[in-house]
Amino acid sequence: MAFSIRLTEEERKLADSYARMHSISLGEAFKQALFEKIEDEYDIAEADEAYREYEKSGKVSHSVEELWQELGL
Numbered sequence: 001m002a003f004s005i006r007l008t009e010e011e012r013k014l015a016d017s018y019a020r021m022h023s024i025s026l027g028e029a030f031k032q033a034l035f036e037k038i039e040d041e042y043d044i045a046e047a048d049e050a051y052r053e054y055e056k057s058g059k060v061s062h063s064v065e066e067l068w069q070e071l072g073l
Helices: 009-021 026-057 064-071
Strands: none
């Protein structure tokens, strides 16, 4: 699937510079950026869900300092 995107001259220069710096095409730079963003948002959603489950479980966390004290360190 192909698509087009409109960029200002400044945006185009920045994107071109990024692509050259990483030795990839401009299209590949946008593709990588898109999928990295999708992956980041997926990871955040998964972490939020895991945290909600943790809160519902009633478990209590402790600081590292408390662990060290418990272990006598």
